[in-house]
Amino acid sequence: MTQQVYLPDDIPAVGKKILTDAGFDVIVGSGRDRDVMKKEGSNANAVLIGTQPFDADIMDAMPNLKVIARNGVGYDAVDVEAATERGIYVVNTPKALSDSVAETAVLELLAISKNLYQDSKAIYDDNWKYRKTHPGRDVAGKTVGILGFGRIGQQVAKKLSGFDVKVIAYDPFAKSTDTVEIVDRDTIFKTSDYVMVHLPALPETEHSIGTAEFKMMKNDAYLINMARGIIIVTSELVDALKNGDIAGAALDVFEEEPLPVTDELVSLENVLLTPHIASNTIETKARMAVDATQDIVRVLHGDQPKSAVNRLDD
Template structure:
């Protein structure tokens, strides 16, 4: 439905729309080398694509993160890069809340226990109530703010880390180490930039209370994955709910698939009908704004225009 709405919007504005079933760089170049705009999800695009698409004016990311594009290089080639901030915030915040609840009730461990030892034995595992917990939110953008409101409604104590602390009724801003030291659950909502790559690792896991859980719906590269696996194996961490990974799809031999205290989902945090519709239409609007000579509302670079 989202794709049909997007196609209709662009066609109504006078554009020819070509849809790629496999939106890889190779498929884009095969189907539409003369395209003026490309709407993309999360597949990486190399810097080589610009010389092969001489008419390209805009890469419209259908989502928030844009670490799959070298935005500075795109700017040097005169190409706008845009995103859709806030369009999937409710979907991702709801997914984060779900993951926190899953960890609180020890659902991954309960499923394993039920299969291995039986229905009655699984009752030995007691969960926790999030309303009695302290939850740390790392990154207080659109998603973090909505998640804080949801958690406050449940009665949880909310701690927040952000590079730009401010006054809010939804939680208390603390420094980095204090957040990990005090939080029973930590939910990551940071952009993947050089300063945040592998910023959550053994040091942070060692600070967290016994039985604490980690939720990541941001980017896999934020977490030091080997350190995470080690912490989950030795129960330094009680559990993790992970929707994003440094390598996607997650390789079949990755230990995260088999650890009993981990829930793996395949990068579906924003995968709701409502979020997809809003992201698609916003990305289509960004394409139209660029191609009609306007500065796009949600630009993430400043192209060098000839």
């Protein structure tokens, strides 16, 4: 029987071609609802998902499953332990999106510095004078602190190299370079004009940035989070923004996605919000589709995947 690959969301044609050329049936589903996925993927040998939760209950509804491929770096929404117990590989695409996320991170740093969204919105609100009472800030001469100096953090530092800023970073597994000094965690919060979060979502990073960290930050400093919403204590961030403990924040990720329009963050003027778009580009989607589907092919052909996040017993 031909092996089946289930795609709850469609992917670029280049990825589907890799799967069909390998001789698999490709089933494009109708969305991320868990009950829909359980029904549509019931015969799947492989599944390629986004950020939706994928737990033991869903896995058990797909008894032939051999690999769960994740379009992206983070795999916190997948119950990796449950997958491992069931002999299912979990793979991701860690090399496909570093450039794109780094570009978006720098873009958001610049946008929040120049008050770009609010100034643009003011035109549509017929308020040309808004700019006079809401000047932006220059980035040159400032200190940028990067929390997490992996692939993405390193690309952020590289892309900031032409902006005449001092870049420091915190990462227990990284070493200083010619252009980036590795410092302790508190130094990032105490001395940075911009704190950029590029940490993985792990038990030790969950809700690891809150009131204590915001109190350490300068009153005119900004927080930029391009990692995962769960790393920030959102209610405490809202308080810090309201109280003027920090100047502002640029957020691309949230604990609850989609972010409800009634969320308190939406009403704050010193916040730039974007809907998890850091890697949402044509080029990156194609790269992720290629990397994810190639690992699916490897697993279904009985080979080792290149980007497994778990290890299965032989």
